[in-house]
Amino acid sequence: MRAALLALTLTTFAAPAAAKDPLFSLPIDCDLGKTCFIQNYVDSDPSTGARDHTCGPLTYDGHKGTDIRVATLAEMDVGVTVLASASGTIRATRDGMADIPSNAPNAPHLDGKNCGNGLVIDHGGGWETQYCHMRNGSLVVEKGARVAKGAKLGLVGLSGKTVFPHIHMSLRHNGKVVDPFAPDANGTCGPSENTLWEEDVSYQAGALLDAGFADGVPEFSNIKAGLLDPTSLSPDAAGLVLWGYAFGTRAGDTMEFKIAGPEDWRHDQIVEFTKPQAQVFRASGRKRPANGWPEGNYEGSVTFSRDGTVLSSLRLSVIISR
Helix, strand or coil: CEEEEEEECEECCCEECCCCCCCECCCECCCECCCEEEEECCCCCCCCCCCCCCCCCCCCCCCCCEEEECCCHHHHHHCCEEECCCCEEEEEEECCCCCCCCCCCCCCCCCCCCCCEEEEEEEECCEEEEEEEECCCCCCCCCCCEECCCCEEEEEECCCCCCCCEEEEEEEECCEECCCCCCCCCCCCCCCCEECECCCCCEECCEEEEEEEECCCCCHHHHHHCCCCCCEECCCCCEEEEEEEEEEECCCCEEEEEEECHHHCEEEEEEECCCCEEEEEEEEEEECCCCCCCCEEEEEEEEEEECCEEEEEEEEEEEECC
């Protein structure tokens, strides 16, 4: 059973923008840093490289929005609401595209519809927001409708050019992309004095998305789908494995696994990452002892760290019994 998130390293860089600029709310109904995460930011590098507004790597070349993700497909299936970031008029909509990773063998051709299901809201004064990758059949607004800030637009999905469930929100002013985290940036990165978010939206440099026990190393596809964390395992289980699923890893980051069980049984391992990865999992554990697993409660923890600082940690437990 997974416990609550123990630690998060969050950094705030900016204060609200001047009164002349509009302020926007998050376009998703979730608890940022716990039940949803910002996977990608606007690319602040005008060259073929890619840097987010902090000069970090949470973006890719040419990315024009903010990607707020849920951890797994199971969480997407439950339904996560997409919200209007500001009041305005619906200028365009599209629905009816399948929810399927764009790199799947059976993924349909997008024919330029990379945004998938989504919509555009005109906020007046040259400001507009675009919402992409929404769930098939979930849009609840029509072209020409007026919406208030915080109004439901639909649900987070997996349509268009994407490999994980999220809402992509692009902000534009007079047709030019604006980074709400650094609206005064002009082809540069680094701390900004202003933000266009009305609430405190802190920068999270990477985190654990999920973790769990298993009787063997799971398939990554099952983890991304939302692998259930068992409450119990058999003493005859082939193995006892603890896995962690993270985003935003960098070279030198570590994932530490600890399991403590009956009769002073312990397993500890630290795995180091050798390259940046948008999303990744690691697993650690042991094969079944000759006489089977001692029955009782096993406590586990997965800790994701960078340069000696804990970015996030999850605690779990499983009971081994007949």
